[in-house]
Amino acid sequence: MNVVLNPPLANTPIEGVRHATLASAAQGLKGLSVWSQVLEPGAGTPLHRHDCDEAVLCLSGRGEVVLPGSKVFFGANQTLCFPRNVMHQIVNTGDEPMRLIAAFSQSPVGVYLLDGAALDLPWPS
Amino acid sequence: MNVVLNPPLANTPIEGVRHATLASAAQGLKGLSVWSQVLEPGAGTPLHRHDCDEAVLCLSGRGEVVLPGSKVFFGANQTLCFPRNVMHQIVNTGDEPMRLIAAFSQSPVGVYLLDGAALDLPWPS
Numbered sequence: 001m002n003v004v005l006n007p008p009l010a011n012t013p014i015e016g017v018r019h020a021t022l023a024s025a026a027q028g029l030k031g032l033s034v035w036s037q038v039l040e041p042g043a044g045t046p047l048h049r050h051d052c053d054e055a056v057l058c059l060s061g062r063g064e065v066v067l068p069g070s071k072v073f074f075g076a077n078q079t080l081c082f083p084r085n086v087m088h089q090i091v092n093t094g095d096e097p098m099r100l101i102a103a104f105s106q107s108p109v110g111v112y113l114l115d116g117a118a119l120d121l122p123w124p125s
Numbered sequence: 126m127n128v129v130l131n132p133p134l135a136n137t138p139i140e141g142v143r144h145a146t147l148a149s150a151a152q153g154l155k156g157l158s159v160w161s162q163v164l165e166p167g168a169g170t171p172l173h174r175h176d177c178d179e180a181v182l183c184l185s186g187r188g189e190v191v192l193p194g195s196k197v198f199f200g201a202n203q204t205l206c207f208p209r210n211v212m213h214q215i216v217n218t219g220d221e222p223m224r225l226i227a228a229f230s231q232s233p234v235g236v237y238l239l240d241g242a243a244l245d246l247p248w249p250s
Contacts, residue, residue: 105156
């Protein structure tokens, strides 16, 4: 068992997105990864999918999740559930930072863009 | 993709423990379950293990995790990582509510007590 002091959020190559990995294979987990992220107003992820399940808890802020052909608005106290391989993009369309906790059913987490290319994550996943 | 308004925390058969399931098989996830729990001061889980990985994020409060033969203190802004089948008990030894987010690498989540008996969870997992 590992007890980890959550690392500080660090800037990422995605403008306006800060990240910290809270739990992953580095802590002995084989099928679970948990991240903390903060998206500044206007910031967003690329459109992407994972080859595992994902749940995103919105702790504060509001925004939209872009799916192929549709958009869904969400905000604090809501949870987004993405089954394996569902394409999605998360954008902070509000005027305050959006704080998210994301959990994944594998570690490391595979990320794939719309063209099928694997994204090399800049953080431990 | 599902967007779910987090259900309110509900009392459980464990005194001083309130629970809400935020994400699970009911939202189309096959390998992931996420719970929110609040433990009042003095409250704790039984000693148990899961047949999957678990990560527990402590959002507020402080307490101890009891392992076979040892105890580890933890608090807000720390994350507990339990690989599959590690026995553990979480107790709020502080004087304020302990708010936890727990993520599991399967849904439904198997829970087993020290004698090997499966615990029938009173919430969707």
